[in-house]
Amino acid sequence: MIFYKTESEIALMRESCLLVGKVIAEVAKFLRPGVTTMQANNIAEQFIRDNKAVPNFLNYRGFPYTACISVNDAVVHGFPTNDILKEGDVVSVDLGVFKNGFHGDSAYTFAIGDPGEAVLKLMRITKESLYKGIEKAHHGNRVGDIAFAIQDYTERVHGYGVVRELVGHGLGRSLHEDPQVPNFGKRGNGPKLKEGMVLAIEPMINLGVKEVYYDDDGWTVRTKDHKPSAHYEHNVCIRKGKADILSSFREIEEAEKANINLSSDYY
Numbered sequence: 001m002i003f004y005k006t007e008s009e010i011a012l013m014r015e016s017c018l019l020v021g022k023v024i025a026e027v028a029k030f031l032r033p034g035v036t037t038m039q040a041n042n043i044a045e046q047f048i049r050d051n052k053a054v055p056n057f058l059n060y061r062g063f064p065y066t067a068c069i070s071v072n073d074a075v076v077h078g079f080p081t082n083d084i085l086k087e088g089d090v091v092s093v094d095l096g097v098f099k100n101g102f103h104g105d106s107a108y109t110f111a112i113g114d115p116g117e118a119v120l121k122l123m124r125i126t127k128e129s130l131y132k133g134i135e136k137a138h139h140g141n142r143v144g145d146i147a148f149a150i151q152d153y154t155e156r157v158h159g160y161g162v163v164r165e166l167v168g169h170g171l172g173r174s175l176h177e178d179p180q181v182p183n184f185g186k187r188g189n190g191p192k193l194k195e196g197m198v199l200a201i202e203p204m205i206n207l208g209v210k211e212v213y214y215d216d217d218g219w220t221v222r223t224k225d226h227k228p229s230a231h232y233e234h235n236v237c238i239r240k241g242k243a244d245i246l247s248s249f250r251e252i253e254e255a256e257k258a259n260i261n262l263s264s265d266y267y
Helices: 007-030 037-050 117-135 143-157 250-258
Strands: 067-071 074-076 090-099 102-111 168-170 177-181 198-201 204-206 212-214 221-223 229-231 234-237
Touching: 007 037, 007 090, 007 102, 007 234, 007 250, 037 067, 037 090, 074 090, 074 204, 074 229, 090 229, 102 117, 102 229, 102 234, 117 143, 117 198, 117 204, 117 229, 117 234, 143 177, 143 198, 177 198
Parallel strands: none
Antiparallel strands: 067 074, 067 090, 074 221, 090 102, 168 177, 168 198, 198 234, 204 229, 212 221
């Protein structure tokens, strides 16, 4: 069932979605060689609680951490660990908050130092594909229009692998609502987009093949060829003419540029 939000509900959702960006920005300030993703996870949880919100990933369907932090060939749902990050690592941070009765859920990929031109290009194209999908996220279109825009740009134009097993989703009082929002599909297919729908659009794009597998932990998803992956996610409300982006990358990008240990010249 698809739930359509009122203007007052959308205002509350915006608060949750904007807070997620601030949390990821706090993590961005911390990332550098020699630190661990477990430390980053703890920073995120403390910041969420300091802002009178709840980390909505923690214990969700048994997930034991606040943040999904996926390194290099880990696509999504990576467990934070005590392994030390190093120069050239690619780190995707995906997390969410629950506040005022609504969820926010966003993701961003960082490069520690220089991972190489091919990986930086993957990050740029994946981030650009998110906005190409958002361009199609307006009243009267269909979910397939979003999906096609992302797939066409990443897979057909640039030859990357588009993950099939994991998709975006509706968002609201529940972390995962209908409809599912794949990053692959046909124009004109899928549920019709109507005002008041809120979607989490999140391209997960691999440098190599599209195939993935699960680690023994049952959560961490890795690329089959062990090449890096990138992941960016925004929360958008469907409107007539143009999507209303409820989340923000502004604080994240500012922190990314200010941190000398992160590459920020890829976009």
